Amino acid sequence: MHRLAMVGVILVLLLGAAVPGFAQEDEPGTIAEVITAAADEGQFTILLAAVQAADPSVLEKLSDTEADITVFAPTDDAFNAVGEDELNAILENQELLTSILLYHVMEGAVGSADIADMDGEAVTTLQGTPIELRIDEDKVLVNSAEVVTPDIAASNGVIHAIDTVLMPPAEPVAEATEEAPAAGNTIADVVTASAQGDEPEFTMLLTAVQAASPDVLEQLSDPNAQLTVFAPTDEAFNALKESLGDEAFQALLDDEGKLTDTLLYHVVNGKVLVADITAAFESEENVDALVAQTLLTGNTLLITKDEEGNYYVNGAQIVTTDIEAANGVIHVIEAVITLPEAE
Incomplete structure (x- = not known):
């Protein structure tokens, strides 16, 4: 425990001193004021815009002089x-x-040295769901996001700059429990049966799942999970193969890490039927798109709708909807959703 605390102190000294634009006055303002001042210097400009566009309660909380x-x-x-x-x-x-x-905010001013002593703890955010604080060698992590500038002081708390936007987990529409396990075929069963049927489909998806990390198959087979899978057709995989070329496509199948990330990028936590998507579009006026957090941490999908009422996931049209399974639902898509390019 003392070793972790020392790591936190070293990070404060090295990172805090190395990054310009966050110099602290003797008496810093509130978190809202610190973010605003940083935005004037070219830092946190999008965060400030987000706070201003959010519900006013967010800015009120960050401006509350009595908060901690x-x-x-x-x-x-x-x-x-x-x-x-x-x-x-x-x-x-x-x-x-x-x-x-609100998923980025927690009660109590917790410095980086404190995080070192909280290694592995799950802490509830103001959004209501927890984040995990971890130490990985010399890194302070919040879920999978790395703290790049720790301990930016404010009069009503502390700010830690992170390198990834944290996305709260989706709320499942339905949830199986250990006391009442889901019965019937899981998503993995449905994909396997389809691939082995008289008119095979999902044969290449099944091959990809089997070549990926065993964690993928375990999640799709978990009877207590509730997932939504956007499943590319065999034609979609063949189109990707033609686009990449045989050698590059085979390299993708041979790269377990990248293949696993690609498959997890097609899966959303929670059972989302097409009726749920329709209801979400109709719930507010002028909704152009929906954002869904995938099982690939920190990565989202964009669901859009055209004038004819067709739905698209990152540009891939959903061609068959609501193939239900005991642990979720499958929507068939006409293209493989490729991973976002690294910045």
């Missing part, structure tokens, strides 16, 4: 890594934006 909170503040690079379309959709959806911002 910790904010994990994504850098501008972190927001830009979300992708332009996805980011715009989030900024235009006040309810979702507010939820995401």
Whole structure:
């Protein structure tokens, strides 16, 4: 425990001193004022825009002189890594934006040295769901986001700049329990049966699942899970193969890590039927897109709708909807959703 605490202290000294733009006055302002001042210097500009676009309660909390909170503040690079379309959709959806911002805030001012002593703890955020604080060698992590500038002081708490936007887990529409396990075929069973049927489909998806990390098959086979899978057809995989070329496509299948990430990028936590998607579009006026957090941590999908009422996931049209399984639902898509390019 003492070794971890020392790591935290070293990070404060090295990272805090190495990053310009966050010099602290003797008497810093509130977290809202610190973020505003940093934005004037070219830091936290998107975070400030997000706070201003969210429910006013977010700004009120960050401005509360009586508060004592910790904010994990994504850098501008972190927001830009979300992708332009996805980011715009989030900024235009006040309810979702507010939820995401509150997922970055916890009660109590927790410095980096304190986080070192909380290694592995799950802490509830103001959004209501927990984040995990961890130490990985010389890194302070919040879920999978790394703290890049710790201990930015404020009069009502502390700010830690992070390199990834934290996305709260989706709320499952239905949830199986250990006391009442789901019966019938799981998503893995449905995919396998389809691939082995008289008119085979999902043969290449099944091959990919079997070549990926065993964790993928375990999640799709878990009777207590509730998932939504956007499943590419064999034709979709063949189109990707033609686009990449035989050698590059085989390299993808041979790269377990990248293949696993690609498959997890097609899976959303919670059972989301097409009726749920329709209801979400109809719940507010002028909704252009929905954002869904995938099982690939920190990565989202953008669901859009055309004038004819067709739905698309990152541009891939959903061609068959609501193939239900004991642990979720499958929507068939006409293209493989490729991973976002690294910034």
